[in-house]
Amino acid sequence: MGAHEHLSRYGRYAGGPDPLAPPVDLAEALDAIAEDVMAGYSPRRALREYLRRGGRNRPGLDELAGRIQQRRHELLGRHRLDGTLEEVRKLLDAAVLAERKQLARDVDMDDTDRAFREMQLENLPPSTAAAVNELASYDWQSSEARESYERIKDLLGRELLDQRFAGMKQALEGATEDDREAVESMLRDLNELLEKHRRGEDTAQDFQDFMARHGDFFPENPQSVDELVDALARRAAAAQRLMQSMSPEQREELMRLSAQAFGSQALMAQLDALDSNLRALRPGENWSGSERFGGQEGLGLGDGTGVLQDLAELDGLAEQLSQSYAGSSLDDLDLAALARQLGADAAVSARTLAEIERTMQDGGYLRRDADGDLRLSPQAMRRLGKSLLRDTARQLSGRTGSRDARAAGAAGEPAGSSRTWQFGDAEPWDVTRTITNAITRTAADGGNPAAGLHLEVGDIEVAETEARTRAAVVLLADVSFSMAAEGRWVPMKRTALALHHLVSTRFRGDRLQLVTFGLRAQSMDIGELTALPADREQGTNLHHGLLLAGRFFHQHRSLQPVLLVVTDGEPTAHLLPDGEPWFYWPPDPATVGATVAELDRLGRAGTQVTFFRLGEDPGLERFVDGMARRIGGRVVAPDAGDLGAAVLQEYLRTHSQGPYGEAGWAS
Structure with a gap:
């Protein structure tokens, strides 16, 4: 290898968010949110629903929450809590067997002494804890048996410490007496520090001195006494929940065995004091819960406490993912915990969802109106309109004899x-x-x-x-309940958005007015129409809508009037002289007469009229066909999904062909 050659090692980037990750696809999120808004959801609910569903290639909150519950069930279904008892029992059986073998081999032993010892071993109580305690003063003849018994004390000590300090069981394996004294010294100093902290008498220097002496016991590297207490209290509370998750018999056995831990009563006294201090300092921790385990894999006290901590962490993540508490935000998600429990990919997905939520709310796509409610902002409406216009243009390109919407004004x-x-x-x-x-x-x-x-x-x-021809355009949209009931509500709104974007970006000389008509008619801007809920209101007041269209055309008398009427029902309401709506089904002759009279007035003014008939209602078909012949208009009968392309094509036709011919357009 040359002097300047070296080996490079590559791996997953771990310095925070991936700097080479693709940007968040806000277009997909905005489209999905707007679709729900147009279907009648509030923007806030629509955002929440999108975050729950997720995107095309990204899990949402519901999927992540489901994986959290699956992980929880796996932990409970895999483990049982008698691992320490089982390990102690094996060591005890090994000690007793080795001792019996030794007694059988020792020919020089007094027969009475041998018989007494064999009787002691034969009559050990069935309780593991009771047997271990009874043999505490037994004079072992076998060195192998004595070693096995001492390993019980060592195991219990390490397990009890591992309950409070993760990793202690492995760290103290094969520990010397000096190591045990170092642990007891740490516990004494820790309890002294915590007692001073309870009284409010500790200083930053006290914490620094403690960490300088005993920092090796705390790989979490806490930076303050509060961080130290938080970590210890979570672990200690999990240890308490572990004990409460055991059967009463298992719990009693372990309590009796704990007296043999390292053969040191002082150790147990220090651990009891530690638990007392932590309970007092963090009473809000869950000290009284329990879980029901049903698996086959035995857990020791330390590992079991770790699993209880995992379960608590999973519960916390489930609450964060539910977003059901006041003031909830995806910024609350503990991404490090999510990565520990579900892997790095889950944390990346959650971070992306949080970024979408933050960008939608802080990046100008949602804004609050005067009433404090969230609304799609003009910026969001423009972006959505552009997307819908692009989709509609694709549909146009596939329609016979049509041109892409981008070919607007070809000769202007x-x-x-x-x-x-x-x-x-x-x-x-x-x-x-x-x-x-x-x-x-x-x-x-x-x-x-x-x-x-x-x-x-x-x-x-x-x-x-x-185009040189400038137009005053009114999109007259039926908002009676049948539109929502028959699945035409969202296509109508998508059509309005696409047309609005086309006029505002490609035909700036035109003027567009959106008018909705149900029992009454109302002029509204594109934001109001997009957020309009589907009311269960009967009535198709085309007469009122035509009156509003006529007023708009009168205000723009220098422009060519163009009327686009989207409806799925015959006129069933009209305005009375006092301004109140009159509704009757089947259509009242007075309603039809008032509607026809207003259409005739618009026709005489040179208005180009196109009816977009949705559905197969025979009465509606007769009405619009008759009106088209009467005023030289046109009728188009698209499917709901093709409505946008049909409306835009008719709008573009007014520019490419100018005013209708004398014979009009009939279809």
């Missing part, structure tokens, strides 16, 4: 923007952008643009134009 004034050339475009080339595209492509392919350029079809961009 330059709009200042350009787009990629498509087959059939007759607009002038945008030479600057076309040449720039060719230069960029040639350089990217390794060529030299200075040596000459070869144009390809993909390089060509054409100048977009706005």
Whole structure:
């Protein structure tokens, strides 16, 4: 290997959020949230529902919560809590067996002494704890038996310490007397520090001195006495829950065995004092809970306490993921705990969801109105409208004889923007952008643009134009309950959004008014229409809607009036002279007469009218067909999913073909 050669080691980035991770897909989130808003959800609820469902390739809160519960069930179903008792019993049986073998081999032993010892071993109580305690003063003849018995004391001591200090069981395996004295010294100093802290007499220096002497016992590396207490109290509370999760017999056995831990009553006294101090300092911890285990894998006291801590952590994560408490936010999620329990991918998903929530609320996509309610902001409406217009344009491109919505104003004034050339475009080339595209492509392919350029079809961009004919457009949308009941509510709103975005970005010379009509009609902006709930209100007051459309056209008399009517039912209501609505089913002749009279008035004013008939109602079909013939209008009968493309196509037709011919359009 050369002097400057070296080996590199690569692994998963662990310095925080991945700096190379793709940006959060807000478009998907916004589309999903807006879809729910249009279906009648509040923006707040729609955001919550999206976070619960997640995205196309991202689990939501519900899936993460389900995995939390699955992890909890796995822990409870895998383990049982008698691991320490089982290990003690094995060591006891090994000691007794070794002692019996020794007594049988020792031919020099007095027969009476041998018989007495054999009787002691034969008549040991069935309780493991009682047997261990009874043999505490037994004079072992076998060194192997004595070693096994001493290992019981050592095991119990390490397990009891492991309950309070994770990892102590392994750390003290094979410990010397000096090691045990160091533990007892740490416990004395710890209890002294905690008692001073309870009285409010401790100082920062006290904590620093303690950590300087005993810091090796605390791999968590707490930075203050409060952090130290928090870590110890969580562990001690889990140890208490472990004991309470055992059967009364198991609990009694362990309590009796604890007297043999390291053969030291002083150790147990210090541990009892530690528990008392921690309870007093953190009474809010769960000191009294219990769990029901049903598995086959035995757990020792230390490992069992760790599992109880895991269960508590899982419960905390489940509450955080539920977002059901006051003031909840995904910023509350403990991502480190989530990574420990479910893996790094789950933590990444949760962090992404939190970022979506934060960006939607703080990034201008949701804002509060005067009443304090959340609303989709104008920025969100523009982004959503752009997305819906793009989707509608794709539908348009597949409709027979239609053109993509981006071909708006093909024979009009330059709009200042350009787009990629498509087959059939007759607009002038945008030479600057076309040449720039060719230069960029040639350089990217390794060529030299200075040596000459070869144009390809993909390089060509054409100048977009706005139509010379300016229009006053009214989208008259039926909002009677049948629209929601028949699944036409959201397509109607999506259509309005796409049309609004098209007019506001490509036909800025036009004026658009959105008018809804149910029992009454109402002019509203796009934000109000998007958030409009589906009311169970009967009545299709087309007459009132036409009156509002006429007022709008009167305010813009210099523009070509264009009326687009979306409805799924015959007129069943009209306004009386006093301004109150009159509703009757089946349609009252007075209602039909008032509606027809208003349509005739608009027709005489040169209004271009298109009816979009939704559904197969024969009465509606007769009515709109008759009106189209009467005023020289047009009827389109799209499916609900094709409504947006149909409306935009008709709107574009008014620009590409100008006023309707004398014969009108009938379909």
